[in-house]
Amino acid sequence: MACKGSGVQIPSAPHNFMKSFVLETKELLLSQGVIAILAIIQIRIVATNLGPEIYGKIGVYWGLIALCFRLLNSRNSDMVLINFKNNDKNFLRSSILFEIILGLISSSIALSLFLISINLEILDINQIPFYIFIFIFSRVFLNILEVFKGFYTHFGNLKIYSLVESANSISRFVLVVSFIIYNPQIDSFFFAISINNFIVGMIILMLLFKNNQSQNEKMGLKEYYLYSKSNFKKIRLDQAVGLIPQHLDVVVIGFFADFYSAGIYRIAKKLVEPINYLVVAFSPWMLNKITNDEKYNFRKLTIQILFPITVFLITVYLLFGDQLINFVAGEEFQESIMPMVILLFGYIAYFITFWTRHYLFLNELILKHTTGRVINLTIFIISSSILITEYSFNGIASSISLGIISQKIYEVFVYVKNK
Numbered sequence: 001m002a003c004k005g006s007g008v009q010i011p012s013a014p015h016n017f018m019k020s021f022v023l024e025t026k027e028l029l030l031s032q033g034v035i036a037i038l039a040i041i042q043i044r045i046v047a048t049n050l051g052p053e054i055y056g057k058i059g060v061y062w063g064l065i066a067l068c069f070r071l072l073n074s075r076n077s078d079m080v081l082i083n084f085k086n087n088d089k090n091f092l093r094s095s096i097l098f099e100i101i102l103g104l105i106s107s108s109i110a111l112s113l114f115l116i117s118i119n120l121e122i123l124d125i126n127q128i129p130f131y132i133f134i135f136i137f138s139r140v141f142l143n144i145l146e147v148f149k150g151f152y153t154h155f156g157n158l159k160i161y162s163l164v165e166s167a168n169s170i171s172r173f174v175l176v177v178s179f180i181i182y183n184p185q186i187d188s189f190f191f192a193i194s195i196n197n198f199i200v201g202m203i204i205l206m207l208l209f210k211n212n213q214s215q216n217e218k219m220g221l222k223e224y225y226l227y228s229k230s231n232f233k234k235i236r237l238d239q240a241v242g243l244i245p246q247h248l249d250v251v252v253i254g255f256f257a258d259f260y261s262a263g264i265y266r267i268a269k270k271l272v273e274p275i276n277y278l279v280v281a282f283s284p285w286m287l288n289k290i291t292n293d294e295k296y297n298f299r300k301l302t303i304q305i306l307f308p309i310t311v312f313l314i315t316v317y318l319l320f321g322d323q324l325i326n327f328v329a330g331e332e333f334q335e336s337i338m339p340m341v342i343l344l345f346g347y348i349a350y351f352i353t354f355w356t357r358h359y360l361f362l363n364e365l366i367l368k369h370t371t372g373r374v375i376n377l378t379i380f381i382i383s384s385s386i387l388i389t390e391y392s393f394n395g396i397a398s399s400i401s402l403g404i405i406s407q408k409i410y411e412v413f414v415y416v417k418n419k
Contacts, residue, residue, distance in 0.1 A: 080150025141201025
């Protein structure tokens with residue numbers, strides 16, 4: 001009961017906080033909800049039509065290419081946000097050109113890795129397939145998405161941000177499903193994704209230039225690079241140590257076990273990735289809040305929002321995990337249940353403490369986050385080298401979860417020490 005005459009509505013405070021949270025993130029939650037549903041349906045169609053081995057092969061190829069691009073591009077939206085914070089020049093064109101150049105460099109690295117893998121007879125191919133060339137080239141256009149995220153997060157236009165995210169997922173879903181149903185082959189999958197990358201890249205370019213109303217002095221490419229160089233290096237170091245376990249897990253299984261095991265593990269990972277969609281949904285909102293309130297109450301967020309969601313997620317996965325795998329991927333992937341449960345605990349630890357990264361980033365403690373990722377990477381490398389031989393995909397899943405949990409414990413410790 002509220003205290004009469006005090007002016008303080010004690011019982012309604014948590015309710016008001018949750019209501020405000022839902023109202024402010026509804027577009028983002030709806031967007032990521034659509035993405036999650038479409039991703040599950042897409043997994044069902046692709047996995048059941050192609051089987052564990054081909055599905056694993058897709059994961060290995062995708063992992064190699066994704067690693068090359070994300071090493072230079074991932075989280076560059078953070079760099080755009082920092083540039084807005086400290087500079088009032090118009091750097092839209094320069095930021096776009098900068099990302100395209102990075103994309104071309106990433107393309108060269110990806111192609112080189114494929115050639116090395118073929119020469120060492122690691123991959124079961126004699127030459128780089130045409131669909132891989134097209135996919136790598138199309139991925140350059142998707143680099144511009146980081147510029148879009150940075151600009152629209154800064155201006156708080158989360159509605160357009162969410163619409164583009166949803167449109168991207170819907171377009172990819174329609175193309176992949178159509179191509180796979182018409183011709184259930186690996187090249188159909190990559191051609192569909194490539195077409196989507198081209199379409200999304202063009203849409204993002206149009207939106208960026210259409211809504212760029214700044215009349216401020218333009219910043220040239222060289223000036224943009226020099227101005228961004230310090231933060232770019234910090235973000236790249238931070239991302240490099242974090243992306244290796246994130247994208248090399250499937251690749252490692254494919255190289256040291258087989259494509260079938262990679263396919264089993266990939267389904268397990270795909271089924272817990274909806275937890276990451278929640279993080280993606282909350283992140284722009286969280287960055288906006290911390291930017292405007294340096295003393296934002298993370299304890300309230302964790303207890304009233306993140307903890308109840310965590311309990312719900314653990315309950316659903318543990319009670320209905322078998323049925324979920326059977327429904328999404330079929331009986332061929334039933335072995336995915338154990339790696340899925342193992343990964344679940346690592347992803348849950350990441351979800352309930354995802355805000356530590358944003359706190360460290362906006363309080364100039366990004367190197368602390370990098371240290372956390374080094375801890376993650378070190379534990380992943382050591383444990384996976386020990387566990388993969390005997391436990392295959394379960395060993396890799398254990399290595400991923402151990403690394404994530406260790407990183408997040410360290411980040412929470414840093415937060416408590418510095419808050």
